Amino acid sequence: MRKLVAIDLDGTFLNQYYTISSLHASTVKKAQQKGAEIVIATGRANFDVQRLFQNEQLSTWVIGANGATTYDPEGHLTVSLPMETIYAKEIITWLNEENYYYEIVTDNEIFITSKAKQLLQDEMDIVQSAERSEMERARERQLGQANLQEIEDYIDVFQSEKEIYKITIVSFDEERRRIAADTLSKKGLNLFSSADFNLEIVDNKASKGNALKKLAKKLDMKQDDIIAIGDSMNDLPMLEIAGTKVAMGNATEEVKQHCDYTTETNEKDGVAHMLEREILQK
Known part of the structure; x- marks a missing residue:
């Protein structure tokens, strides 16, 4: 069989x-x-x-x-199954306002803003409770992905009309992850976690x-x-x-x-x- x-x-x-x-x-x-x-x-x-x-x-x-x-x-x-543009814009606007590290995943690229790497480093420097080696591996995982591209403004992604399949949030602070999950949970989205340090947002289907x-x-x-x-x-x-x-x-x-x-x-x-x-x- x-x-x-x-x-x-x-x-x-x-x-x-x-x-x-x-x-x-x-x-x-x-x-x-x-x-x-x-x-x-x-x-x-x-x-x-x-x-x-x-x-x-x-x-x-x-x-x-x-x-x-x-x-x-x-x-x-x-x-x-791309995300609805209206949801993607709302999520990214909020993440920028709250200074979260995030990634926008399309069919061919993963976009991060020009300040994203520094935001990730700042979190590692602030959070003392997590194992440093674990955070380093997490940072290596995120920044070692294929087709990672820096952009000045996330609006560039929407202007290019690329389909967005996922938005990944990375934070080593448990409270910040909880706040993000509570704030961004809504009917048209699914939220998953594939590691202790991340949230992954996709279309609800x-x-x-x-x-x-x-x-x-x-x-x-x-x-x-x-x-x-x-x-x-x-x-x-x-x-x-x-x-x-x-x-x-x-x-x-x-x-x-x-x-x-x-x-x-x-x-x-x-x-x-x-x-x-x-x-x-x-």
């Missing part, structure tokens, strides 16, 4: 250095050779996933921007779960054919619709409670262990 395997990226398929282990890459290829359909389901943009895939010569379906986009293995956009459900229908696969694996709260929507739910060893306790079993951590190639069990040994 064919299987559709949905794999989260950060904290799951990637290690702590935001790279793909050779074992993870080789095991995915073996699973594909056995007939499994693999989809990476991530908050990252597709072009950033392709940058990560390049060295390992991987090719999979990609659910990007927390479900706002889906690309086939050949790189064609098959699902597009976008989620990893909805995107995975559409992909399963396209590939004529039932719920029992779906396997999902993840570590964070934004993975719950896709885990909920999977026939087999797998948590990473480093997953949050809430994610583990929603799953059928827990595999190894991302540092110990947990995805490879799951694929061996669910695909290669059957």
